[in-house]
Amino acid sequence: MxxxxxxxxxxxxxxxxxxxxxxxxxxxxxxxxxxxxxxxxxxxxxxxxxxxxxxxxxxxxxxxxxxxxxxxxxxxxxxxxxxxxxxxxxxxxxxxxxxxxxxxxxxxxxxxxxxxxxxxxxxxxxxxxxxxxxxxxxxxxxxxxxxxxxxxxxxxxxxxHPLIDAIYNRKQVVPKTFKKENGLDERPIVALLPGSRKQEIKKMLEIMISVAEGFKDYQFVIAGAPSQEKSFYETFLSIKNVHFVTNKTYDLLSISEAALVTSGTATLETALFKVPQVVCYKGSRISYEIAKRVIKLDYISLVNLILNKTVVTELIQTDFNKKRLKEELANILDPYQRASMFLDYYDLEKALGGRxxxxxxxxxxxxxxxxx
Known part of the structure; x- marks a missing residue:
């Protein structure tokens, strides 16, 4: 055929x-x-x-x-x-x-x-x-x-959901080996998933990396999109405590302690890897004002939509700022908050129907x- x-x-x-x-x-x-x-x-x-x-x-x-x-x-x-x-x-x-x-x-x-x-x-x-x-x-x-x-x-x-198969069928990575191969140290990782399109990456990373210096016990790693050249990200790599890997998002998530994630499919991927996350979104003012008037949803992340409740915090437009992001990242690094989110993540995978x-x-x- x-x-x-x-x-x-x-x-x-x-x-x-x-x-x-x-x-x-x-x-x-x-x-x-x-x-x-x-x-x-x-x-x-x-x-x-x-x-x-x-x-x-x-x-x-x-x-x-x-x-x-x-x-x-x-x-x-x-x-x-x-x-x-x-x-x-x-x-x-x-x-x-x-x-x-x-x-x-x-x-x-x-x-x-x-x-x-x-x-x-x-x-x-x-x-x-x-x-x-x-x-x-x-x-x-x-x-x-x-x-x-x-x-x-x-x-x-x-x-x-096909993501379940994509995640379970992938080759497992050894954390120490991954960190060594990508120039990372032994500190726990906060993954930064800024999206795949140039417009959104620029908007998201500027704020995501702004909190890196406030969490010195962690290292922040940008997940580069396969559709973008590494040179595109160079501007963001001059910040201390920020690192970069490209086309290795699943490997990165599999060993991450937490993640800051641009709204989209990546929020579901992060949840299926059982990584606590903060969902972020900031579009152009025109696009956002139009979207507010035509989109009739209580949530923007697939995690919250599927379970029909607030599982992950969503920072949208003006709420997506350094102060709020720093607060919410601290929350998902707290053991109690993490345990609660893990339980919801298991319910999410069950709702998605298996492999x-x-x-x-x-x-x-x-x-x-x-x-x-």
Whole structure:
């Protein structure tokens, strides 16, 4: 079978790669063509565009890059038509993927969506487009199945969360070896996860590293994104007690004592590694003011959303400042606070449904293709 996959972010590249591996087990003759990243490329197939060319952050940034986005949409349609796949698999990235899905449905292609757009957070009206343009939807958060089926009468498959597999299947690291190889000393680590896009990294790191000198018994380590060159981070490495590793986020989290994390998938990854965290977010003023008016959620982190309570502290916009961050970091280094958070983390993993998301999805996709 011929599979065309579209992922527009680092997390989509990870989940796309694991799905491709699982599809290969179901279909040894699988032929992949994709928009993604290095992880998908390592599995095999043909890369059309790397996600680093697609990632634009926030409302204002999207408007400023509208011309590039429209060119990419045109290229994608032309490339799909030339490849003529048996199925198109959309991985999150709704602003782009839903536009392609509308065109693809009109052209008669099979449209499968893995990792639902977060329409339960905002733009719930997109459900009309999804019901019209998506043949099969595979969701990874437990409350999404109820949202789609009970609220909108649209059947979906809850397959579990792929991060659980990605974390459990990784090669274990030896803390002493990791520290030695990366120029770190024996002090416990506070991991800094500032995101993957240049705009957000600059905003987040400036404040994250400001607290480093106040915790001299710990060393602070920036988790560099695979999509960015090390030279981009040089400005932030002149601060005493701040170190850097690149493309080793999971290894870093596996030996960290605490973490300061930019809101997004990384909050869930950090929780699954059982690392106490403070969730941070600061966008452009325009983007934030628009978001406040359209997003109807009590929380921004997936950890709190899934458990529907405050498990991790969220410092958003003006609350994300040196004073508050220092206070909250001290809290999660306190033994009692840590124990409470660990208990919630175990409940979180249980709610996510266990292992096998990639395999479950691959079996469902391949079964559908064989039957139709």
């Amino acid at each position: 011929k599979y065309y996959l579209i992922a527009g972010e680092a997390s989509g590249d990870l989940h796309g790669a694991n799905l491709m591996k699982a599809l290969k087990k179901e279909d040894p003759e699988a032929n992949f063509r994709f928009w993604g990243g290095d992880l998908m490329k390592a599995v095999g197939g043909t890369e059309v565009k790397h996600y680093r060319e697609l990632a634009f952050m926030g409302f204002a940034e999207v408007v400023m890059n509208l011309g590039t986005i429209l060119k990419n949409i045109k290229l994608c349609k032309k490339d799909i038509a030339a490849f003529n796949p048996d199925v198109i698999i959309f991985i999150d990235y709704p602003g782009f993927n839903l536009r392609i899905a509308k065109w693809a449905r009109q052209k008669g292609y099979k449209t499968h969506y893995y990792i639902s757009p977060q329409i339960w957070a905002w733009k719930e009206g997109r459900i009309k487009d999804i019901k019209r343009d998506v043949d099969k939807m595979y969701v990874i958060l437990p409350f999404e199945k109820e949202f789609y089926e009970e609220k909108h009468n649209f059947p979906v498959h809850f397959v579990g 096998g998301a990639s395999e479950n999805t691959a079996k469902l996709i391949y079964s559908d293709l064989k039957e139709n």
